[in-house]
Amino acid sequence: MLPKDTYKHQGMRRKLLSEIMDKGITDERVLAAMMRIPRHFFFEKVFIEKAYEDKAFPIGEEQTISQPSTVALQTQLLQLQKNDRVLEIGTGSAYQAAVLASMGNRVISIERNRKLHKRAKHLINQFQFNKLTLLYGDGYEGAPAYAPFDKVIITAAPPSIPTKLIDQMKINGIMVLPFGNDAQQELLRITKISDQSFKQEVITKCMFVPMLKGTVD
Numbered sequence: 001m002l003p004k005d006t007y008k009h010q011g012m013r014r015k016l017l018s019e020i021m022d023k024g025i026t027d028e029r030v031l032a033a034m035m036r037i038p039r040h041f042f043f044e045k046v047f048i049e050k051a052y053e054d055k056a057f058p059i060g061e062e063q064t065i066s067q068p069s070t071v072a073l074q075t076q077l078l079q080l081q082k083n084d085r086v087l088e089i090g091t092g093s094a095y096q097a098a099v100l101a102s103m104g105n106r107v108i109s110i111e112r113n114r115k116l117h118k119r120a121k122h123l124i125n126q127f128q129f130n131k132l133t134l135l136y137g138d139g140y141e142g143a144p145a146y147a148p149f150d151k152v153i154i155t156a157a158p159p160s161i162p163t164k165l166i167d168q169m170k171i172n173g174i175m176v177l178p179f180g181n182d183a184q185q186e187l188l189r190i191t192k193i194s195d196q197s198f199k200q201e202v203i204t205k206c207m208f209v210p211m212l213k214g215t216v217d
């Protein structure tokens, strides 16, 4: 069962959102979605008070739930339009997927670690999202059965641009991803210009867990 979302949690969330706004997030729809989704639902009970700090936090399996301001920035950079079809790589806790789904988008999210996938699925079943699908698999392969996508968000850092995912995007589609290795990463926004070309913007430095090949059972 989901924990309660009390006035105290809502107050903490409002405070977190004002910190996020101070860090340059202006998209009202992103802020509203993050106000709607109780981030503490994605934490184990003993760590609930950590949910409203602007920090990444361990979720087991050596993975982390992304820092709230990073979730906000990646989501804002996607420039979501109503009914956009969105592919997420790296479900993790499913917090980012829940934020995207609550904005009314059709969301497909892939996780390579079966334990995390199962846990996320169990949690998400308790929300009333009818346009969110969680898949177990290797994100490098994308989700051809659900393509083409308007937007792609990657929440683990690949060492090279995953071209199969660009192939699964529509023309003018946008991908937001951390790019690089353990020592150095940059958050990139890629816009697909044609079937053969894309443009690339460097947004800021960042640090994510690596995007790894294959699956973990």
Ligand code: SAH
Pocket: 063, 064, 065, 066, 089, 090, 091, 092, 093, 094, 095, 096, 097, 110, 111, 112, 113, 116, 137, 138, 139, 140, 155, 156, 209, 210, 211, 212, 213, 214
């Ligand atoms: N979006 C998540 C953040 C998760 S951290 C959240 O909101 O909590 C990144 C996740 O990417 C990890 O769970 C990791 O297992 C997953 N991951 C890494 N490489 C992957 C791949 N090739 N395909 C799918 N998931 C991958």
